[in-house]
Amino acid sequence: MAVNLPPIRPQTGQKRPGLMRRIFSEYGQECVVLAAIVLLFVVVTLVNPRFINANNLVTIFSGNAYIAVAAIGMAMVIMTGNIDVSVGALIGVLATVAGTLAVSGYPIWFALVAPIFVGMAVNTVIGVLVAYAKIPSIVVTLGALSILRGGLISVTGGTWISDLPPDFLIAQKRLLGLPVPFLFMIVLTIAAFLWMRYSAFGRSIYAIGGNPEAAVATGIPVERRLVSVFAIHGAFAGVAAILFATQLQVIQSTVPPNLELTIITATVIGGVSILGGSGTVIGSTLATILFATIGSALIFINVSAYWLRAVIGLLILATVLADMLRRHRRT
Amino acid sequence: MTSHEPFISLSGMSKSFVGIRVLKDVDFDVREGEVHALLGENGAGKSTLIKMMAGLYKPDSGAITVNGEEMKFAATGDATAAGIATVYQELLLFPELTVAENVFLGHYPRTRAGWIDWAAVRARTRELLDQLDTHDLDVDAKVLTLSVAQRQRVEIAKALSRNARILIMDEPTASLVESDVQRLMQVVRQLRERGVGIVYVSHRMSEIFALADRVTVLRDGAHVATCDIGEVNEQQLVSMMVGRPIDSLFPKAEAEIGETVLEVKSLNHGRHVQDISFRLRRGEILGIAGLVGSGRTELALTLFGMTPATSGEILMEGVPVRIGSPQQARDLGIAYVPEDRGLQGLVRPMAIRKNVSMATIEKLSSGIFIRARAEAERAREAVRRFGIRCRDIDQPVSELSGGNQQKVVIAKWLETEPKVLILDEPTRGVDVGAKAEIHTIMGELVKRGVAILMISSELPEVLGMSDRMLVMSGGRVTAEIDRADATPERVGAAMTAHRGAEAA
Amino acid sequence: MNLRSLIRHETFLALLLVLVLIVLSWQSDRFFTVSNLLNQGRLMTEIGLIAIAMTFVIATGGIDLSVGSILGLVAILLGVFWQNVGMPLPMAIVAAVAAGTLAGFMNGFIITRFRVPPLIATLATLALYRGLAEGISQARSVRGYPDWFYVLGQGQVLGVPTQLWILFAAAIIAAIILAYTRWGRTVYAIGSNEVASRFSGLSVEKTKLALYTASGFAASLAAVIFVSRVSTTRSDMGTGIELDAITAVVLGGTSIFGGRGTILGTIIGLCLIQALKNGLSLAGVKGDGTIMLIGAVLILAILVSNIFGRSGSR
Amino acid sequence: QSTWTGGDDLPTSPLACDGAAAAAAAVPYDGGEPTDAPDRKGKTLTVVDVPKLVGIGYFNATSKGIADAAAEMGTMNAKTDGPSRANIDDQITLIDNYITSGVDGILFAANDPVAISPVLKKALAAGINVVGYDANSEPDARQWFVNQAEFNGIAKSMVDAMATEIGEDGAFAIVTSTFTTPNQARWIAEMEAYQSECYPNMKWLETVEAQEDNILSFNQANTLINKYGDEMKGIFGMTSVATPAAADAVTQAGQCGNVAVVGLATPNAMKPYVASDCVKSVVLWNPLDLGYAAAYVLRAVADGTLEPGATSVEAGKLGELQVINGSEILLGAPFVFTKDNINDFDF
Ligand SMILES: Nc1ncnc2c1ncn2[C@@H]1O[C@H](COP(=O)(O)OP(=O)(O)OP(=O)(O)O)[C@@H](O)[C@H]1O
Ligand SMILES: Nc1ncnc2c1ncn2[C@@H]1O[C@H](COP(=O)(O)OP(=O)(O)OP(=O)(O)O)[C@@H](O)[C@H]1O
Ligand SMILES: [Mg+2]
């Protein structure tokens, strides 16, 4: 049956879109968050120039670094189409582990490394339950949240850890003139970004989240990868716990209420799709910085403290809606 | 260049799902440099057999021999390593990743440092796509922006990137328009020349005869026959598949054509529906032909209220109406059987009963309560009327074969007693037997005075079934052709024509 | 996947509940008494009301994380309307509940109109509504409600705590709606395949809007009962209640991916959690031990029902 | 620069600036009475202690104090069980369960004075002896309340300490947990009243929330330092979480000596900062003593030795404690820890 074939368009003359366009189309949400940060900086600095003094920049960029680090692991988990609501409790457990080791005479390096491995171990169990037992991750981690939170209290009885050796308090130190938490955040974010962008393992995270069925058919060992991703997330939680534990000279055995929600919020506001398969860790780190900026900015421009949380909520909502409008325009 | 030793051979393959045997002791083999067609009705077990060859399913029993060596495929990786690549029925790509990544995911070329060599990934993808005559596809485009035909090209490039000795293609042409089918067949021949062995599954007889060297027919999970293509004719193949002869492929029922039911005047919606006008009469089948992206589906969606028209006029039985939602369309007597059965047509985990009643659930309720007895009655009636093969009406639709699933969608919409029925690719991926049944149903409907708007990418189907045809290109109607004047050449010309250059 | 495995999960859960009841009453003779059980019913009403609405939301494949914040907001508005604005209390209640329902409607509007995924939308409003509660309250608590108001949270009708009647009624109405009406059918259809539901002419957007509104209403009702039970109003009320409600719902067998779940399951899940909290406490287990055990039960229950029922997986 | 409006609408009663004791008006007993309480004289009591939350140093100390007293008396089985979050609802549920399980006595520190009252009344109605400490309920919902220090007394100690450090015209800010936490809210209200009366030239910059979150407290203190620079001379920490975090912020910002930190905190958490001279005064009572006294009061109530109208009670090693405000027992004046004495304490 003879049918006229459509003409084949040769490649020539078809140019790739410009760099800015590509960045904006690929990293749209990151751009929105970055724009929000810049906008806040400009506006607040106009109102109160002290906002950009060096110390305040340190406070903004390093004060929430542990949340950003935890959000890196969370971003990976969310990209595979899963979620973890137990990470807040896990950070509490790991901080206590680090502190306990440090004051009971173990070498400092051991106290600093142990939480990473404990975090990996705990999350490996979670990962196995998700990947092999096929329990939805929200169910497993809701359960883990209860277990870790209850376990922490019943083991520690809620005592605080003080008398920490000075060398242990790495988050208070500076390297090359920059605060260590900030360096951790930046280095880990960039490393994780590059790893996810350019390593085969990293790409498979996107693949699993984007189309799990296809991942199986392509020969990606989905179950093993899922366990690994949870374990890596545990390692990041370990690093976050260390930054959390070494910022002050005492370690509280309770963690900030709703820490897990803060971390998840940072991740999704940063553009990681909860449906899996897209987003970057740069976005989640930018979102953490955005939260810190908002918190600081509202104090600087004298928003009544009572309304502070409402304003934060409104700004988060605005960011979300801005992203949605951007997407709708594109389609 | 066909060698006579099979590259891969399967013997005594059996497989059961939840206690039901879907493959019974099947033998199958493929040689290098041949096209081996695999035929069978929906649910005959073709995809299941293929998935075992690909290492996706483990056989309950049976042996796989590759190059004379017995193999166990524990995972898809083992099959790929053995030189077997698969293009699945439901294209398995990663929508958020780029074309190049999709092609090389899982076996990226590495730099010496162990990182992915992106330059090589892109260059080699370009090369593979060029080999497939697909020069217009950007290797950096995200797959989610591609059309079905383009995605398929990516799948084939992916298979080739692994230097496959055997390429399995499960219904590769199911969602392609004719022109793309031709290009695909070209590619298949080219691969055969290079010595690749190809397993080719399709429900379209014309392709089988144009391509295949050998055919194997499955029925109800059992092996019926394997023979050279020269030994059989179409009639024989069909009766081997169905177990009975089928007289005519496109039975055109003679129905009386009545007054105009639906009239559309210069309808517009976005880029894909521009200035469309036509009339549809009672008892008439109006076929719409066109290439992928010609806007046929968009037109249907606009008529059905999914994407309401931005301008233009729609008249139902002479009365101007506004259609802003599928509910309004339904209440006006328009029904739409969508092109993507799994995504748009069915709630697959739900029972047949609930799917059938879905569009008429208000009618089947007193107040807010569903009248379960009446609902079951209607469903049973539909199962009987359309010959839906199922255990009972409470069986989840996901367990039915493709053709039967399609009948459930049609049954659902006929429950609304529509005046206008829009069928978008009604027989896509449906076997010959079921296809004939669906065509028979269409014939009965027009006899009862329903007006049918049929979109199909299978030219013989449009030509065979329609009373009149619209041809679309670039979002516009480029030709309106009566049954008597319709020839493949005329329609083909109009499909690629631009407005103003209407094929007269 | 279908009705059969559903029944299986709930049967299993019910058996587990019976087992827990037997073990616990063996541990403490004060556990299995009418007054204790009724009292537990009083304590679980707020979470129960929220969980019932949440069952619908999760069955459509959505989620509502803002319920705890809506509860706080409604509690504050109730107090502020009554004390600062000077409305009569019944009117203040109605106005506050209306506001909370509106908050739920806002969630639905953001989700349906702007196509924001429910998790993200309600994470944002979780922060927003709590912030509004704080801002409006100016950190003041409101106390000293008239006595009649406490009937709701502290009183009894026919020997049964007042709010338990409300929970019963809500559960029965919700169970009937979900199981036997076309709204319920629409909920399941949306949860299983939203696109196909839209193509079948079901009003997907309207249904979702209604569900998030209903979720806001349930949280508002819970707020009124909560205020009446504890006799005071604070802006931090209901913090974290969303996770408790979600726990009950998923323990009850509702699939987090949508399309599956029953009110009966949710109620059994709720009772199981409350029985554990209460019974273990009576048996001398401390609060932290109890929450660990509840976490383990949640995981194990879904694990076991996965193994036997092959449900729960995607 | 909002003045403090948080907390509740109760009137403030600032102490005299020179510390002259206000004439205490005799208030009749306004506590509740258990109904049909069995005679518990001399019998071993089963007691549950329900603090605001478990898992923080302060309530660990009170809990230990209770345990110490119980061990000393030998006639009390005390157990601590509290919510893992400072949550009014969880606390109520716990108490409710203990009522059902049939304890002899309940010791509590309320997350909310009003919210906890119905369940405490229920306990009284069940014949259980109820004694509060640290954070009160409504008076008639319990029998006695052991008051660690009166709100106005704490306010005076705090503001006096700050004035000594930064001068009577210095500017300061406050870091608290949440505006709704009743004790903190009362203290802040009393501080404002006292400061505006006795140090009218001091400048109140602002009050920020930091939950019970030490990193957030640290960040908030830092932000205050960055915002006000030299203008701000002092920071009040209102909780045992916020105070060390604020001290750490000042230390890490290199502002020791420029920004004073005064606050409520436990000595152990503050030792490093006091040792480095960054913090000069920490205000607190001894929570061990608080728990200890509460246990003794409960014993006395059960034995019938502490009855409505009494003016003092015997509390083991603490000696005689005074009854104030009708049904409260005063632990003593708040204690100010300094470099000289802080190492004598370990809690
Ligand atoms: N995962 C599964 N679980 C249960 N039954 C299955 C599963 N996969 C396939 N089946 C059943 O096995 C039978 C064979 O299915 P298969 O997909 O192999 O058919 P097919 O020949 O490829 O049909 P089609 O032409 O429609 O693609 C069908 O009855 C189908 O319902
Ligand atoms: N240029 C394009 N780039 C990406 N996707 C396209 C393009 N053109 C069309 N598509 C996609 O291809 C699909 C088919 O297009 P459309 O529905 O307009 O045409 P049709 O004639 O109905 O084709 P079909 O044969 O698929 O029914 C649509 O889903 C559309 O999104
Ligand atoms: Mg198939």
Ligand SMILES: [Mg+2]
């Ligand atoms: Mg189409």
